[in-house]
Amino acid sequence: MRRNRARQKEIALQRVEILIEQCTDSAKFDMSIARRQAAIARTLCLRFNLRLPYEMRQIYCHGCKNLILPGMNARIRLSKRRKAVTITCLDCGFIYRKILRSYSEEEQT
Numbered sequence: 245m246r247r248n249r250a251r252q253k254e255i256a257l258q259r260v261e262i263l264i265e266q267c268t269d270s271a272k273f274d275m276s277i278a279r280r281q282a283a284i285a286r287t288l289c290l291r292f293n294l295r296l297p298y299e300m301r302q303i304y305c306h307g308c309k310n311l312i313l314p315g316m317n318a319r320i321r322l323s324k325r326r327k328a329v330t331i332t333c334l335d336c337g338f339i340y341r342k343i344l345r346s347y348s349e350e351e352q353t
């Protein structure tokens with residue numbers, strides 16, 4: 245039973261990776277299909293308790309959990325004052341800030 249669950253997780257992760265790869269391609273011609281694919285991938289992650297790598301997590305808005313793609317429904321800016329990357333969702337207006345740290349600061353911590 246336990247081994248079966250691990251196998252299910254493995255298959256789910258493969259399917260999530262395929263769905264996310266396809267959703268970025270299909271967004272070029274139909275955004276509704278891309279949104280549906282992203283939603284299915286997210287549902288699989290929640291059902292099988294999967295943690296996606298950072299790059300894959302960034303395609304979801306942290307506010308409304310919808311698919312966000314730069315240039316389509318998201319805006320990415322670099323902030324000089326905060327030294328951060330700002331990702332704004334143009335659907336719900338949520339602003340996600342990723343603070344950038346220099347190499348010297350990272351070595352100290």
Ligand SMILES: [Zn+2]
Nearest residue numbers: 305308333336
């Ligand atoms: Zn949003």
